[in-house]
Amino acid sequence: MTRMKGTAKTVNDTGNSSMVRARDLCKHYGKDAGLVRAVDHVDLDVAPGQTLAIMGPSGCGKSTLLHLLGGLDRPSAGELWLAGQRLDQMSERGMAALRRDAVGFVFQAFHLMDELTAVENVELPLLLAGRSARNSRRRAIDLLEQVGLADRARHLPSQLSGGQRQRAAIARALANEPLVVLADEPTGNLDSEATLEVLRLLDSLHQAGQTVVIVTHDSRIAATADRLISMRDGVFVDDTRLTGGTAGELGALAGLTTLDD
Numbered sequence: 001m002t003r004m005k006g007t008a009k010t011v012n013d014t015g016n017s018s019m020v021r022a023r024d025l026c027k028h029y030g031k032d033a034g035l036v037r038a039v040d041h042v043d044l045d046v047a048p049g050q051t052l053a054i055m056g057p058s059g060c061g062k063s064t065l066l067h068l069l070g071g072l073d074r075p076s077a078g079e080l081w082l083a084g085q086r087l088d089q090m091s092e093r094g095m096a097a098l099r100r101d102a103v104g105f106v107f108q109a110f111h112l113m114d115e116l117t118a119v120e121n122v123e124l125p126l127l128l129a130g131r132s133a134r135n136s137r138r139r140a141i142d143l144l145e146q147v148g149l150a151d152r153a154r155h156l157p158s159q160l161s162g163g164q165r166q167r168a169a170i171a172r173a174l175a176n177e178p179l180v181v182l183a184d185e186p187t188g189n190l191d192s193e194a195t196l197e198v199l200r201l202l203d204s205l206h207q208a209g210q211t212v213v214i215v216t217h218d219s220r221i222a223a224t225a226d227r228l229i230s231m232r233d234g235v236f237v238d239d240t241r242l243t244g245g246t247a248g249e250l251g252a253l254a255g256l257t258t259l260d261d
């Protein structure tokens, strides 16, 4: 295994090219009559650069699965790799480094730090990863520019619209150049215009070759993915390749290819 940078990022040289790989992955809560099989013997391979959308009814295990993939939670059983690194056997320390360096999380409720400005929120993971203050600030400003928020850098989250907050959260998720971006209902709290902004941004990540897994109830978001998995009761019930991608009809359906583009 070859170390890339930081402590948790490595390039896969285990003979498997998946960015995310799960075998027989389980997360069970409770026991006996109270047993919940939130994730139940799931096998998954996500190729580098793939955008995968996961849909399914409330309670089917989408968030639980995403938390496992990002090292926020540990599986009850099964095997899990991120870029060839085994997660299910990793130490707490290793997991913390992995969450910081190799995974970018985007949540429905943004989870920005209220008392920090947009630029401070984005630079925080850079500082935590050991970058200099100057370097971190420069990169944070670049990232805010990338998500169209350069003029809001010094605003507090409370001074930003929902869509702007989510774009700041996406900039933060990208700070340490994650191997994978995991987004849980990223547009769940947004109106349709802000949803479109976030949709475009996620699409630009896709175009740039970022590996992305998005849990969503929004079929427009799902339609921009390369692949759509439907989940029910902790298992995958359907796995479809979406060949059109954002360049084709599906992208048009999602409103990504409008005349003013």
Ligand SMILES: Nc1ncnc2c1ncn2[C@@H]1O[C@H](COP(=O)(O)OP(=O)(O)OP(=O)(O)O)[C@@H](O)[C@H]1O
Pocket (backbone or CB within 6 Å): 029, 030, 036, 037, 038, 056, 057, 058, 059, 060, 061, 062, 063, 064, 065
């Ligand atoms: N800490 C926990 N203890 C016990 N059961 C849990 C726990 N966390 C989740 N569950 C259960 O696991 C199942 C899957 O939950 P999960 O949050 O992954 O669903 P979801 O698909 O993300 O739903 P939603 O669309 O509503 O966000 C649910 O039945 C839930 O009640």
Ligand SMILES: [Mg+2]
Pocket (backbone or CB within 6 Å): 062, 063, 064, 184
């Ligand atoms: Mg959920």
